[in-house]
Amino acid sequence: MDRKIYMDHAATTYVKPEVLDEMLPYFTDKFGNPSSIYFYGREAKEAIEMAREKVAVAIGAEPSGIYFTSGGTESDNWAIKGAAFAGKKKGNHIITSAIEHHAVLHTCQYLEKLGFEVTYLPVDQYGLINPDDVRRAITDKTVLISIMTANNEIGTIEPISEIGKIAREQGVYFHTDAVQAIGSMDIDVKSLNVDMLSLSGHKFYGPKGIGALYIKKGVKIDQFMHGGAQERNRRASTENVPGIIGLGKAIELATATIPQRREHLTRLRDRLIKGIMDKIPFVRLNGHPTERLPGNVNLSFEFIEGESMLLSLDLKGVAASSGSACTSGSLDPSHVLLAIGLPHEVAHGSLRLTLGDDNTEEDVDYVIEILPDIVERLRQMSPLFAE
Amino acid sequence: MDRKIYMDHAATTYVKPEVLDEMLPYFTDKFGNPSSIYFYGREAKEAIEMAREKVAVAIGAEPSGIYFTSGGTESDNWAIKGAAFAGKKKGNHIITSAIEHHAVLHTCQYLEKLGFEVTYLPVDQYGLINPDDVRRAITDKTVLISIMTANNEIGTIEPISEIGKIAREQGVYFHTDAVQAIGSMDIDVKSLNVDMLSLSGHKFYGPKGIGALYIKKGVKIDQFMHGGAQERNRRASTENVPGIIGLGKAIELATATIPQRREHLTRLRDRLIKGIMDKIPFVRLNGHPTERLPGNVNLSFEFIEGESMLLSLDLKGVAASSGSACTSGSLDPSHVLLAIGLPHEVAHGSLRLTLGDDNTEEDVDYVIEILPDIVERLRQMSPLFAE
Amino acid sequence: MYSQKVMDHFTNPRNVGEIPDADGVGEVGNPRCGDIMKIFIKVDGDIITDVKFQTFGCAAAIATSSMATELIKGKTLDEALAITNKTVADALDGLPAIKMHCSVLAEDGLRAAIEDYKRKMGLITEDEMAKPHEHIHDCADDEAANG
Amino acid sequence: MYSQKVMDHFTNPRNVGEIPDADGVGEVGNPRCGDIMKIFIKVDGDIITDVKFQTFGCAAAIATSSMATELIKGKTLDEALAITNKTVADALDGLPAIKMHCSVLAEDGLRAAIEDYKRKMGLITEDEMAKPHEHIHDCADDEAANG
């Protein structure tokens, strides 16, 4: 396996050299605690404020609305639990969708155990949420709407501008998980009427273990991480300074090149989809044909199972992912694929290829070349295909 | 300011070069998501399991009891909120001490708002908790005892072995915040009867933004970070792989050299305390004279305020910290100093110097040399001294 | 994650296919769960002379199917029935914990094929047929541990 | 964190000390809170001819004390009374937000000293004395924001 082709950028990305370079001094020479008033502290403090500014600019927010967290999961947990607990006097109802990331769904399920009520809105065959469904679900007990900007599995981009408008009209807080969207599409929290937004560094060539939650000024949410006075008393714990610096640099780079990235990835994406579907029968595209993230390809191959596809691809040097239950060690195939109406056995045969900045046409053509044999071999073994 | 002397190791440490070296490949070449089954994922997975093993060895635990978190604060929040919510059927009472870190105290205060009851045990003039007080505070509603291993401000080492015994006898979970203790003293969760233990990488020459919670097998606590199936379904979020690798390496290095470190730091510490107290009048040592962390010096200088001392030291190249309210931007001086009985105005005049591996006798002597003038100058300005 | 033996049996599975005139056929699993296994055997006297399989499932399911067929080929029916999922997993140098249930599939498939043969031969009645394992990979439950 | 001017006035504070025969003395603050300021003035006619201070407090408290004394030296009483904490902070090229209350201390100290002088001179009665600002740095409260 000499050739290595990484096509799982939605799972995680490597850290770009420019990003790592900016981080490095903060591990060693500039290691101070930003809360300290002496020299080492001040230089760290200034650096994290510059990073905050960069994150703010990237999403059209004020720097004072940006809070650093340990990643997308913490941002989601904080936004949802924080708004739920802070809003308890008003009500106990939360609206979300059936295709959110587990960081949202499992948080909501936990809140249900604690007595909250959650509406999980359905999606159509493409994974789109209907804004009218959101409007109809709102009651006078609704304290939060949490709908993702774009889905991590099937890449569908949700109508969050419309949903934001409805939330604003009805006076309900609106949180969006933009973890997959940053760097792939323009986001402006003000024009989108977003009250809270989650993002995570390692999805756009920044480091793992760092993320941010945008909280609009005036939004009332409980703290999630209690302790010291860091992050203006709202998120305790000694700041992950190198991580924050890396996040700032990475989001700056990622948002500066959105048009080019979109153009590049969309071209590769469509070539990959077409190439595979032309060559292999019994394949369907999951997600929306056009309202989808530029780098996302998600296909179901009937009669076979995803993990064995992944492993076969891995043996040929290609890294991808699947919504099969067998891959994740969980018991059901992807809740997203089931939500768009796939039968279990078809959901098991899903393959997600997510493209990144370094992927080339040759990479795409290589996958188009090797995949038919892999699928054919597995189908030959399958009792479902034989039947 | 050419000379730079860092004496605030309790606030944070730099990352040792050996630690950073081990981390670096995981930002770039070995950047895979450990949950993925392909090559990149497997190599990351193996690396974090080796790091888990190292953390386990350092505290005498099984690797399966180690869960990686974003730092000491998250570990404390998780242990306390997790045990409180999971124990709700049994009771709603928590025992802790008045001198815990804010990550514990503010978490407990938050739980009080949610209906839990918390006993904050007092300490004696040295900051010691009386195990008998713990025993007496236990009721049939007590679900958790959380007492720190060693205090971050005054360095006092608590009798956690006795407290662990009491907790075990009474069948109450025992959590200890060992964030300051790792690397300075031997810790064995089994012989100490500890059910949960918090630690944080950046306190022992590892990176910021990474920590761990030890959870003894069978202990029932709710999840804190809900989402993906990472960390055996107990702590969601894409693993901070470089951070975890760094934590593993740092704790391995730190615990391998405890006797030498203790010897080195204790010698410097006692020299520093003696040097200052011999030269400056109206000074008192805070914390226990012998049951204290080897690197901790905490002194109160009457008639003057801490921030102005810190800034004066900073101008001479020395980085330290203070329990003065003016330093932290909070409204009261250190709760720890008040808990050991210092009057407010004396607490304001506190200075904490925490020593580290690279500090030398020359460093100590330099501080002893410059501090008298600083204190004298500030006292000359002070209306309290004049009176 | 997987041992070399698993990878070997996954990439070069032995005995893949159908036996059109099989003496016994066993089919276990459930496509909803992502795993189905079908085993075909030819029996001569009480010796299993030939065996083939078809599997829809993960690499572990494919490898254990392959290994199980290897283990029973040429064995007596009783010897074959003595083979457990553990035997198969051990023969593959082990399986990851979360994949042990896939080996249960292979064991169940074997038994089902042998029983099918016995039933066809009138050696046992329907009632005497062994129940397959409770399917560990139970699709109906949600991930409880992750709540 | 602090401007160069603040650092300058902190390291070289002007007018530190006492005036034993001061015409007016003002003392404000509370040692519990970590800040006390004492201002001594000499007055000739309605001109402040000399001023000294003593401060127990942070660098901002010391620097604002120093700057405040500089600003009023040689001024009339009315000119001095026109000086607010904002004037002092601006003269220092600003203060961090959490340190603005320290400049209130200086303003209050000045007023207290001038009023002490006026009272001694019989120019005002006790009743007419201005109240100092509500002390922003209120020690009694716990860090509410951090709950």
Ligand SMILES: Cc1ncc(COP(=O)(O)O)c(C=O)c1O
């Ligand atoms: C849509 C979405 N939300 C949240 C997360 C969680 O982010 P993290 O793993 O950084 O905590 C992810 C990725 O894992 C994601 O794709």
Ligand SMILES: Cc1ncc(COP(=O)(O)O)c(C=O)c1O
């Ligand atoms: C005793 C103690 N507990 C908890 C913490 C919190 O750790 P972190 O800042 O890594 O979240 C610290 C240090 O900040 C500490 O000293």
Ligand code: FES
């Ligand atoms: S067949 Fe589903 S995990 Fe093996």
Ligand code: FES
């Ligand atoms: S005197 Fe307390 S902050 Fe300035």
